[in-house]
Amino acid sequence: MRHLLDFGGWTRQEVESLLDTAKVMAEVLQRPVKKVPALQGFTVATVFFEPSTRTRLSFELAARRMSADVVSFTAQTSSLQKGESYKDTLLTLEAMGVDAYVIRADAAGVPHQATRWVKGVVVNGGDGRRAHPTQALLDAYTLLEALGSLEGKKIAIVGDILHSRVARSNAELLPLLGAEVWCAGPPSLLPQALPGARLTPSLEEALAEADAVMVLRLQRERMEAGLVNLQDYIAHYQVTEARLRRAKPQAPLLHPGPMNRDVELEGTLADSERSLVARQVQNGVAVRMAVLYHLLVGKERA
């Protein structure tokens, strides 16, 4: 693995090896000193052309927990505002001696492009609707923790599938671990096709006997006006206690955040014992430590 852009070409063994490393990293995070010198001397840049809180902080913490130096770039407070291009921004960081770039962009393909511009390793921190591989990895890790194995397990992903890079990356990754992925949402929020997943407008069908349920945020900032009526959505697609009875008893609930309480998910469920939302955030740091470690260690420095 030279970069982490998506899961194209990945094998089950590679995924499992990465998640095994994440398990070790999770143990590091439980220690009195939550830090190891594994990435001492490396510099990681978080380059966020699109706003984010948890992904950026999670990567920065992951890099710091392994003693890397971290520089942070956010579009809102940068020379992008003066017309600098993505490429020149990255080349500027390259000249400063950055070894790894975590790139978030509202346009699909920016991290792929970046691999042609910089010598360092590139991690996709979420690009457009296309992919969010580290979110999928932390989801897989959290699901494995809760379910033991994903072999033959039915995972229901519910909500705004059309705009969701999280759904796309999970549909790529979870089947590699043996899971069956069902995606449900209103017809206007379902793509034509989604490799790795079965698509259905029926929430009931997706939830039936599901081993775990992942609820997605309605990405209203990415929607054209009128794509969905909020009240209709709540009436037919909100994941509620009553609807969740179709899933397996105690099937855990995941949500990549940020959450619109009482829109896509009943507020009481978000706070219930079934909710793994906080656990996902916690696991995110360990998984990102594993990703940075696998990409940087053993590689010649840029």
Add this chain to the structure above:
Amino acid sequence: MRFKAELLNAEEMRRALYRIAHEVVEANKGTEGLVLVGIHTRGIPLAGRIARYIREFEGREVPVGILDITLYRDDLSEIGLRPQVRETRIPLDLTGKAVVLVDDVLYTGRTARAALDALMDLGRPKRIYLAVLVDRGHRELPIRADFVGKNVPTARNEVVKVKVQEVDGEDRVELWEREGA
């Protein structure tokens, strides 16, 4: 690689570890506050055996932990390949304890140094000892073992292979020579 000699057979290995077990208890004046920590891979079964011998002659259980030092290595760029990170599991808080680090071979001292760093991050032991089955010399750091099963003067182009029942199916220590080196 060319086989050169058998350094220890199963019985000699048992005797060496038995002696180390006695020396550990002697140095610590008993088993109070004692913790054994085996370094991946072969240090783990060796630490387990020392604990078993101590239980046999002292009738006291000594806790055993396992330590992976991959995240603390300073020679990763020389390895070239991605090293495998393995589990670390320490059964109790090490603060105030007398910790015996157990490894199969002491060579440059870099593994021991990394293990010391790792242990310090896991707690604040009162004392750390180092026990090794074989000390083959060629130290690159000012580190020495407190308990040694066998001192073996070796050449740089020689390799000491420790085999343990739990990992390799037999107990034996061998000396090999790298050909063309």
